[in-house]
Amino acid sequence: MRNLKLIIKREYLARVRNKSFVVMTFLSPLIFVGMIVLIAYLVNLNSDVQRVVAINDESGQFVNEFKDSDEVKFIDLSSVETEAAKGIVKEKEYYGLLHISEFAENTIPEIQFFAKEAPAFGFLDRIERTIADKLTNRQLLDRGIDVDLIEASQAKVEIGIQNFSGERTSKMSTYVKMFFGGAAGYLLMMFIIIYGNMVMRSVIEEKTNRIIEIIISSVKPIHLMLGKILGTSLAGITQFVIWVILGGVMLTLVSMIAGVDMSAMQGPQQQAIEQMSDNELQQLVMDIARLPMLLLLVSFLVYFIGGYFLYSAIYAAIGAAVDNETDTQQFMLPVILPLMLGIYVGFFAVIENPHGVVSTVFSMIPLTSPIVMLMRIPFGVPWWELAISFSLLVLTIAGVVWVAAKIYRVGILMYGKKPGYKELYKWLKY
Amino acid sequence: MNNLLVAENISKQFGTFTALNNISLEIPEGSIFGLLGPNGAGKTTFIRIINQITMPDSGRMLLDGHPLRPDDIQHIGYLPEERGLYKSMKVGEQALYLAQLKGLSKAEAKERLQYWFERLQIQDWWGKKIQELSKGMAQKVQFVVTVLHRPKLLIFDEPFSGFDPVNANLIKEEILQLRKEGATILFSTHRMESVEEMCDYMALIHRGNKLLDGQVNDIKRRYKSNTFEVGLVSSDAEALRKELETKFRISDTEFKSINDDLKLQIQIDPNDSPNDLLIYLTGKAQVNHFVEVIPSVNDIFIKTVTTNA
Numbered sequence A: 001m002r003n004l005k006l007i008i009k010r011e012y013l014a015r016v017r018n019k020s021f022v023v024m025t026f027l028s029p030l031i032f033v034g035m036i037v038l039i040a041y042l043v044n045l046n047s048d049v050q051r052v053v054a055i056n057d058e059s060g061q062f063v064n065e066f067k068d069s070d071e072v073k074f075i076d077l078s079s080v081e082t083e084a085a086k087g088i089v090k091e092k093e094y095y096g097l098l099h100i101s102e103f104a105e106n107t108i109p110e111i112q113f114f115a116k117e118a119p120a121f122g123f124l125d126r127i128e129r130t131i132a133d134k135l136t137n138r139q140l141l142d143r144g145i146d147v148d149l150i151e152a153s154q155a156k157v158e159i160g161i162q163n164f165s166g167e168r169t170s171k172m173s174t175y176v177k178m179f180f181g182g183a184a185g186y187l188l189m190m191f192i193i194i195y196g197n198m199v200m201r202s203v204i205e206e207k208t209n210r211i212i213e214i215i216i217s218s219v220k221p222i223h224l225m226l227g228k229i230l231g232t233s234l235a236g237i238t239q240f241v242i243w244v245i246l247g248g249v250m251l252t253l254v255s256m257i258a259g260v261d262m263s264a265m266q267g268p269q270q271q272a273i274e275q276m277s278d279n280e281l282q283q284l285v286m287d288i289a290r291l292p293m294l295l296l297l298v299s300f301l302v303y304f305i306g307g308y309f310l311y312s313a314i315y316a317a318i319g320a321a322v323d324n325e326t327d328t329q330q331f332m333l334p335v336i337l338p339l340m341l342g343i344y345v346g347f348f349a350v351i352e353n354p355h356g357v358v359s360t361v362f363s364m365i366p367l368t369s370p371i372v373m374l375m376r377i378p379f380g381v382p383w384w385e386l387a388i389s390f391s392l393l394v395l396t397i398a399g400v401v402w403v404a405a406k407i408y409r410v411g412i413l414m415y416g417k418k419p420g421y422k423e424l425y426k427w428l429k430y
Numbered sequence B: 001m002n003n004l005l006v007a008e009n010i011s012k013q014f015g016t017f018t019a020l021n022n023i024s025l026e027i028p029e030g031s032i033f034g035l036l037g038p039n040g041a042g043k044t045t046f047i048r049i050i051n052q053i054t055m056p057d058s059g060r061m062l063l064d065g066h067p068l069r070p071d072d073i074q075h076i077g078y079l080p081e082e083r084g085l086y087k088s089m090k091v092g093e094q095a096l097y098l099a100q101l102k103g104l105s106k107a108e109a110k111e112r113l114q115y116w117f118e119r120l121q122i123q124d125w126w127g128k129k130i131q132e133l134s135k136g137m138a139q140k141v142q143f144v145v146t147v148l149h150r151p152k153l154l155i156f157d158e159p160f161s162g163f164d165p166v167n168a169n170l171i172k173e174e175i176l177q178l179r180k181e182g183a184t185i186l187f188s189t190h191r192m193e194s195v196e197e198m199c200d201y202m203a204l205i206h207r208g209n210k211l212l213d214g215q216v217n218d219i220k221r222r223y224k225s226n227t228f229e230v231g232l233v234s235s236d237a238e239a240l241r242k243e244l245e246t247k248f249r250i251s252d253t254e255f256k257s258i259n260d261d262l263k264l265q266i267q268i269d270p271n272d273s274p275n276d277l278l279i280y281l282t283g284k285a286q287v288n289h290f291v292e293v294i295p296s297v298n299d300i301f302i303k304t305v306t307t308n309a
Helices: A002-017 A019-048 A082-092 A121-142 A147-152 A171-209 A212-216 A221-257 A267-275 A278-290 A293-321 A325-352 A357-362 A369-379 A383-411 A421-427 B043-050 B070-075 B091-101 B106-119 B135-147 B165-180 B192-198 B216-223 B237-247 B274-284 B297-307
Strands: A051-057 A072-076 A096-100 A111-115 B003-014 B017-028 B032-036 B058-063 B076-079 B153-157 B184-189 B201-206 B209-215 B227-233 B249-252 B262-267 B286-292
Touching: A002 A019, A002 A171, A002 A221, A002 B091, A019 A221, A051 A082, A082 A096, A111 A121, A121 A147, A171 A212, A171 A221, A171 A293, A171 A325, A171 A369, A212 A221, A212 B076, A212 B091, A221 A293, A221 A383, A293 A325, A293 A369, A293 A383, A325 A357, A325 A369, A357 A369, A369 A383, A383 A421, B003 B043, B003 B184, B017 B043, B017 B058, B017 B184, B017 B201, B017 B209, B032 B043, B032 B192, B032 B297, B043 B153, B043 B184, B070 B076, B076 B135, B091 B106, B091 B135, B106 B135, B135 B153, B135 B165, B153 B165, B165 B184, B165 B192, B184 B192, B192 B297, B201 B216, B201 B297, B209 B216, B209 B297, B216 B297, B227 B274, B237 B249, B237 B262, B237 B274, B274 B286
Parallel strands: A051 A072, A051 A096, B032 B184, B032 B201, B076 B153, B153 B184
Antiparallel strands: A096 A111, B003 B017, B003 B058, B201 B209, B227 B262, B227 B286, B249 B262
């Protein structure tokens, strides 16, 4: 036990003191925040310039429909000939000239935009919509239809979803659940791959350094392996916590100091929220609040640790079996495949039907269960399914750690061989 | 004399390969014991069993009269042939870590490390990383780590490989000093000179089998063939050779001398006295050189291994 503690401490310090770890840990949030600031700045910069657009409206019917905004200012050049207007626009370096021809009743005018360079898509879209709205309204009026009446008769439908125990949910809540589950599953996969690789590299390092035999004459191989896995996972948790804290602090600081309008860069979501009625916004907050947060957090931790342990043990065994990192390729498939399968099943099957056969089965199979189950939990999973899935995971971890320790024990003292699966199987019996 | 380590019928199989076949050895307390064998003989497996890295399939290993226990690692210091250190870890930190794994407290380890670092004059290395040191320097650190916890049994696997002659000698002196202080030392090597020079006892294993063991002098006595190397000055060397040929088994040999006409190896019967041979020879010629041929460990090694091949 004393030695296990010593090993965990050394492994943890070795990871944490590593230059690339320090750089990654402290630079990533900086880069992340820097990117956000940069994007926000660029967005502001972009809209800072007010474009001037001249309108040459021969029909005289539309010119008053265009309202100035922060981005665009309209100038009426309808009084001059089109060619003359072009000349003025060029000379004064306006953004462009909008030309609307005369037109007969019930036809559509010819509309052209002259500019030095092709205008932005959104800008054109707005102009088209302005003119189309005006025309549509006029044609409706011409046919004797009251526009206000149409507006008043627009119906809006929303299905209220309730489960049998009377809890209300909404479509929004499904998205919220998808988001939380997906994020948790994805995070777990990334963590397993990054830190599993770290465990593997550290095992290979000890082999190539040839320190392994010195260590192994003082401690049991299984202690060394477990110490490595635990120490590395602690380093991973440290990094994660630092990111969360640092990221939060810096985002707040930056937004306070620079006064960057955080909503400016959230374009689409912002609009989506604006379009929602107050009711829906409330619903979103309620949905998040109504998620089984405690269960989510606990099961996240449990499956996080369980999944990480399962895979790191395999990574450690792989590291022990080979002499250098290039030889690990042949053993990587059985590690990456279930992880990928978990993610894909999660993103397709679980979202389609969280309680379908595929989702349920994959949340039971230990190699994929950590990821798939994490994605399912926000949708509500019966406790007995959780119990089965978790017990299977624990049993498998015990088995895999046992097998990995055997391979590890033999492998760390083997040099020069490039073992295949057959060879590994033989090692189990040594 | 007490035996510190006793191996009783140790066997170990790897798959179908027999690494050790029924090996029994006794290593007396306070001795320097040479474990000899060609590459792949099973030396390293045997040592790993002592270190409890590998478990034997059958047989027992007794340390101080009791079967090996997990906490016996505190009484064993092992310098493996394949040795290394963490490249990016500082020397001092690393030595502390390895010493603590052997059961020393941090304070104790620090104190003893300071003593050894001063003794080997490597104090300046404390804060350096291994990757900044040369191979020989790193080996000094490894040596210190091996002996730091004052083990009763020290196991050195090819201890001198990689050292320059100056440092090899330094380490040799340190090993002899440790023995004086009561440690028992097990050498595993295929470099015979070091066995010849330092070992009191030896064992020879080949392909997992023990071929011979015992005190080095006893073994040499067993392997000597009553052969003497002589250098003679005679006016008629050819006639003398013919005459000797009829009486003894002789063969030509070569050694450095100034003016010998005949250089021969002469073998006599075990019951005959060397004195009689000398008297006989002085009557025939001037004897400049008369030495008993004692087989070197190297000769014994080669002879035993080739006859058992």
